[in-house]
Amino acid sequence: MAVAGDKTQGGTAERILDSAERLVQTRGFSNFSYADVAAELGITKASLHYHFPGKAELGEALITRYAERFSEALDRIDHDLPTARARLEAYAELYAGVLRGERMCMCGVLAAEYETLPGAMRAEVVRFFDENQRWLAQLLTAGQADNTLSFTGPVDETAQNILSTLEGAMLVARPYGDLARFDGARRALLAGLTVTR
């Protein structure tokens, strides 16, 4: 069991998830293998099957953990920052951090190969997007109330647009290896939601 000060090590299952997560975010789900993970951790493929019976189950566990961590990050943003605008900026910064790690959003990658995913993974990808949009919609409503965000369209539609704008910015920026590209998209997004004085 994990104890305090356990940051670097973790159990085998966690280390498998860490390795597989990075591989999915950089190469895609169908472009990494048990052999890749096993080699990276210095164990055998058979051991992986002990912790995760099949690739589908591993994939489910990957999204579940990713979504939980993301949700926790959103909770921290809500707790730490006072205005809707500051929260939105922190939200965009979450995505920028992923890109700085030379990764794509996990669910963005999975969306590209959505048709080939096991059913359970498909459902989890959509759930992740839904959760993001729910949080953003609530944020936008708060932004109208505290007068730190301005927008003209419906709340839900605007929330959807924020999500897909950031996903698209990551998707296209990565082939260029250009973080400034993402920053440009982020700047325009925030500018479009700024209250006119």
Added chain:
Amino acid sequence: MAVAGDKTQGGTAERILDSAERLVQTRGFSNFSYADVAAELGITKASLHYHFPGKAELGEALITRYAERFSEALDRIDHDLPTARARLEAYAELYAGVLRGERMCMCGVLAAEYETLPGAMRAEVVRFFDENQRWLAQLLTAGQADNTLSFTGPVDETAQNILSTLEGAMLVARPYGDLARFDGARRALLAGLTVTR
């Protein structure tokens, strides 16, 4: 050789490209096989290798043809429509048409698995994006001149943002199987570029 009235048939190489193109746009490059294409066309895998020696060469031919057709569509838009705004709307409609065919932009899909692509394909994906951005930048400049488009940031950055916004809208809309989702993103994009009266 292709002759007039040859719309439905085409040579074998063209039919291979048609089949592979649809498969890439729906499943991704690494998620389709020579066996898939062969089965769809009722020929053998060996025949495919006669026309395209390897999957890398087939991939290159796919992007080349896709980019050429896209470029022709852009030329038609320039020729047929008078204002920059009308051209931008037609551009967004190109993407909507792809999504209506239950496909994703080919280069958007390939961007998600960029790290695993052969070098020649990688270069072609970036070239496709560059070509789109070049056309959009020229469009935006024309839009300032004819006063049908308005934007505050730099031309090149705005062009990049239009591209990644549409790519992101397609990427996220497809798992939902929801065309209205894309339309929402398109509407917001165009609204953000509208001249204030």
Added chain:
DNA sequence: GTCTATAGGCAGATAGAC
């Protein structure tokens, strides 16, 4: 929990007949 060994399938690819 981790290992060795191996099964069974599908991938991309080639040789050579027709």
Added chain:
DNA sequence: GTCTATCTGCCTATAGAC
């Protein structure tokens, strides 16, 4: 140009020893 036949390699997955 298209075929049959085959190769090699990697994939996911399992059985069973330790």
